[in-house]
Amino acid sequence: MRKLQRAGMSMLIASTVLLPTAGLLQPLSVSAATVSSAAVNKIKAISLGGGSYAQVTDLQFLYGNNEKTAYFTVTVYNNAKSELDFSDYWVELWTKGGSKYTIKMDDRDTKKNKIVSKTSTDFHFTAKVNASMNLSDFKFRVVKWDFSQPDYTRNIGEASVPSGYNPVVPAATGKVVKYGGLKMSSILAKSQFVALNGQLEGALVYRVTNYSGQSIALNNLNFYIKRSGGTLSKLSVETTADQQLPPGGSKEIQLFGTLPTTKIDPNMQLIVTGMNDETKVESPVASYQIKALSLDKVYVKPGTSGKLTIDSTLINTKIRDAYYSQDGNTQLLSMYLNFNNIGKNSVTLPNYSYYILTSDGAMYPAKQTQTQTTALELSPNIAKEQYLQFTLPANAKSNSLKLIIRKTSDENKKGFAVGLFQVPPKSTGSGTTTGTVKYMTQQGMLEFSVTHGERLPWGDQDLINAMITVRNPEANTKSLPNLKATIQVEGYTVDDKNVQLIKTDQNVALNNLGTTTYIVSTKIPYTFLSKNVNVVLSEVNGEDGAGATTIGSFALTANSMQLPLVLASNSMKITGSGRSADLKLAQIQTYKNEDDKTKLLYAEFDYTSLEQRFSNLANLQAYFKMKDGSYVPATFLNIKDKVTFNKASQVMAYASFPEDYDLTNAQLVIGQGITQGQFTAPDGTPDGFINAVNYQLPTENTDVKSTFEDLVVNPYQITLKKLSPNLQDAYKLNIDFTYDLAKIKEFEKTAGAHKLVVEVEDQGNKYEQSFDFETGNGALVVGEDQKASVSFEDQKLWGTIYREFTVNVYDEFQGHKKLLASQKVNTAGSNL
Numbered sequence: 001m002r003k004l005q006r007a008g009m010s011m012l013i014a015s016t017v018l019l020p021t022a023g024l025l026q027p028l029s030v031s032a033a034t035v036s037s038a039a040v041n042k043i044k045a046i047s048l049g050g051g052s053y054a055q056v057t058d059l060q061f062l063y064g065n066n067e068k069t070a071y072f073t074v075t076v077y078n079n080a081k082s083e084l085d086f087s088d089y090w091v092e093l094w095t096k097g098g099s100k101y102t103i104k105m106d107d108r109d110t111k112k113n114k115i116v117s118k119t120s121t122d123f124h125f126t127a128k129v130n131a132s133m134n135l136s137d138f139k140f141r142v143v144k145w146d147f148s149q150p151d152y153t154r155n156i157g158e159a160s161v162p163s164g165y166n167p168v169v170p171a172a173t174g175k176v177v178k179y180g181g182l183k184m185s186s187i188l189a190k191s192q193f194v195a196l197n198g199q200l201e202g203a204l205v206y207r208v209t210n211y212s213g214q215s216i217a218l219n220n221l222n223f224y225i226k227r228s229g230g231t232l233s234k235l236s237v238e239t240t241a242d243q244q245l246p247p248g249g250s251k252e253i254q255l256f257g258t259l260p261t262t263k264i265d266p267n268m269q270l271i272v273t274g275m276n277d278e279t280k281v282e283s284p285v286a287s288y289q290i291k292a293l294s295l296d297k298v299y300v301k302p303g304t305s306g307k308l309t310i311d312s313t314l315i316n317t318k319i320r321d322a323y324y325s326q327d328g329n330t331q332l333l334s335m336y337l338n339f340n341n342i343g344k345n346s347v348t349l350p351n352y353s354y355y356i357l358t359s360d361g362a363m364y365p366a367k368q369t370q371t372q373t374t375a376l377e378l379s380p381n382i383a384k385e386q387y388l389q390f391t392l393p394a395n396a397k398s399n400s401l402k403l404i405i406r407k408t409s410d411e412n413k414k415g416f417a418v419g420l421f422q423v424p425p426k427s428t429g430s431g432t433t434t435g436t437v438k439y440m441t442q443q444g445m446l447e448f449s450v451t452h453g454e455r456l457p458w459g460d461q462d463l464i465n466a467m468i469t470v471r472n473p474e475a476n477t478k479s480l481p482n483l484k485a486t487i488q489v490e491g492y493t494v495d496d497k498n499v500q501l502i503k504t505d506q507n508v509a510l511n512n513l514g515t516t517t518y519i520v521s522t523k524i525p526y527t528f529l530s531k532n533v534n535v536v537l538s539e540v541n542g543e544d545g546a547g548a549t550t551i552g553s554f555a556l557t558a559n560s561m562q563l564p565l566v567l568a569s570n571s572m573k574i575t576g577s578g579r580s581a582d583l584k585l586a587q588i589q590t591y592k593n594e595d596d597k598t599k600l601l602y603a604e605f606d607y608t609s610l611e612q613r614f615s616n617l618a619n620l621q622a623y624f625k626m627k628d629g630s631y632v633p634a635t636f637l638n639i640k641d642k643v644t645f646n647k648a649s650q651v652m653a654y655a656s657f658p659e660d661y662d663l664t665n666a667q668l669v670i671g672q673g674i675t676q677g678q679f680t681a682p683d684g685t686p687d688g689f690i691n692a693v694n695y696q697l698p699t700e701n702t703d704v705k706s707t708f709e710d711l712v713v714n715p716y717q718i719t720l721k722k723l724s725p726n727l728q729d730a731y732k733l734n735i736d737f738t739y740d741l742a743k744i745k746e747f748e749k750t751a752g753a754h755k756l757v758v759e760v761e762d763q764g765n766k767y768e769q770s771f772d773f774e775t776g777n778g779a780l781v782v783g784e785d786q787k788a789s790v791s792f793e794d795q796k797l798w799g800t801i802y803r804e805f806t807v808n809v810y811d812e813f814q815g816h817k818k819l820l821a822s823q824k825v826n827t828a829g830s831n832l
Helices: none
Strands: 018-020 046-049 052-063 068-077 089-095 120-129 138-145 153-160 175-179 182-196 199-210 221-226 232-237 250-259 269-275 282-289 306-310 313-327 330-341 353-357 363-365 384-393 402-407 416-422 436-440 445-458 461-471 483-489 500-503 515-525 533-539 549-556 571-574 581-593 598-609 620-625 631-637 648-658 667-675 688-695 711-713 716-729 732-743 755-762 765-771 783-793 805-813 816-825
Touching: 046 138, 046 153, 052 089, 052 138, 052 282, 068 089, 068 138, 089 120, 089 153, 175 282, 182 269, 182 282, 182 416, 199 221, 199 269, 199 416, 221 250, 221 282, 232 250, 306 416, 313 416, 313 549, 353 384, 363 384, 384 549, 436 549, 445 533, 445 549, 445 667, 445 688, 461 483, 461 533, 461 549, 461 688, 483 500, 483 515, 515 688, 571 688, 581 648, 581 805, 598 816, 620 648, 620 688, 631 667, 711 805, 711 816, 732 755, 755 783, 765 783
Parallel strands: none
Antiparallel strands: 018 306, 046 052, 052 068, 068 120, 089 138, 138 153, 175 182, 182 199, 199 250, 221 232, 221 269, 269 282, 306 313, 313 330, 330 384, 353 363, 353 402, 402 416, 436 445, 445 461, 461 515, 483 533, 500 515, 533 549, 571 581, 581 598, 581 816, 598 648, 620 631, 620 667, 631 648, 667 688, 711 716, 716 732, 732 783, 755 765, 755 805, 805 816
């Protein structure tokens, strides 16, 4: 016979194939009860007399170069009581138009002419026929040798091939075939085609069961795809150890190959042939209809599962999440493949190769990750995940990306497609969550969530901060993973060197249900919009961030970016190992400086450590937010020394404004200072702040007393009494007075000092003297009926005691004053 035409193919048999769950031909269990032979048309039997007959079966073509070879089997049944000698007969092949073809019997059949009573014997024939002929163009004639006839033969009978005759086994239908004289059931169980690299790649699964009493050698089977027009393309078979199919045994043979086209041929068939070891003659076994899905339906849709078969075990497989980040001319795609073994036996995930197919047909391989270098054991009903990472062009459209899973071997480095997925697109937000992500770290399962975010002012920039919570949901203690965070603002990925990951406590491990918190911080121009902020969290597998595995992408919604509001009557809670504290707003004041026409907006706090050891209070930073939305940096005076548990210290925040600036409805934003990714030391210089709250500022008490009783300069209360003005000389005014000074609250530490200012106002002229509290020369001291005085010398003071003048008392802070009380002093100079 002539050598068959074969297209260049690179095909292998594999132990896995992945197809969409819906709309595909699923594996069929083939048994004697389910095998259908009705799908193949029969050719009428030719009577040999006495109930014996000859019947043509398995009439098929094999295609060569511009020719066809007809293969057929004649089954002869002997119904007589004695043996039948078939050498007395011959079979002839005719066209219905009257042309006769020369046929040849298989050499193996020439020695088995004697047919025992009540048995049948198969005889195999071939004939070269015209390439334009169809099967239904033929008829068969059985003749008997009779030397009394002119041509030495006598016609016994004939049978025409029916016009509708079709030996091709319909899709999803099984057939019992004879191979080497042995019976086996067969079915084309699966077929899959995908257009890749300008070719059509096919994956087919051929299932056989041995119905015979001896083993069947499968290595002599050959497989071809026949397309419209008769062109054959050979499929390759991956060599496996079990090439002998024992009696009753079943095997799935997976076939793979490429066709020189990118379109599905609806008339494709699988042609199965067998090679005779002795004669090296290749003859057809059966042909099967290929019913392939259209190319737009072959990919598993996002959010749905495909079925991966590994060693005859079904594995539900889907893309759990996909994450996108962009940097310059490239974008990084990360994803998780979820595997769930729904079988009964554990299997090992093969070492697949993974590629992303873009809309222009280009394919990009996955980066090698640590998870890919370790064999993944898939146990029944225990979900496992594979992490994949791809670098793609920046302009690759996410709504048309496909994931191609290929299996390679030593014989076939290119491999073949066993899994096809649509990748969730970036535009749908797929892979970004506002909830919790469970992730299998190198230490075990942990839960990750971004609880909230904040956008805070910082000079001519804004800070974007995100709070990350890590929780251990399992009983065993786990060390914390090495984390890396990336921030994406409006699709722009902030350079890693500008992102800080801050650990808020000293935990190095988490016990059962334990949690820890990280804060991711970066800076952006204050004019930059930030409606869409994503935080991509990764586990670092190597040094310098090498081999980072994405844990999840977390979206910060507008609501999650709102700062917590603290009412004036409530406290700000500062948490974290070694920093637990309570900050309570005490009062709001406005101080003025008439000389430089400025004023201070001042907020005072009680700051109490909740740590049960001597500890430093967290370095705090603050901004005033004005009613027009602008931010003004405030100076926050922190305590630099360690403090005692549950003892309050006095701290304050203030900012300077022009004297005519509207301070109504101002708010105060306070957070903890950070420096180079660490919490700022008490005396350190911060480069940002985090964990901020928005204080609701109370209404300021602006009452000015008309007496000098019970004036408050926190934490002191003072009463001035017995003011006695006198002249030391003509131009020097002296006022003696007594005072009662008490502490209305005890503070362990005070961050900023206030002074008491006594001012004399006479005929438009003002003279003042300030007093420190408790420390310093001439400082006011705690006690009752303490004595003090003020003195002023100026020619303009001549005659002051003989006329009415005004005494004002101020609370002074940072060179700015607030009027507490004002009183007229009469010329009599009487004690007040």
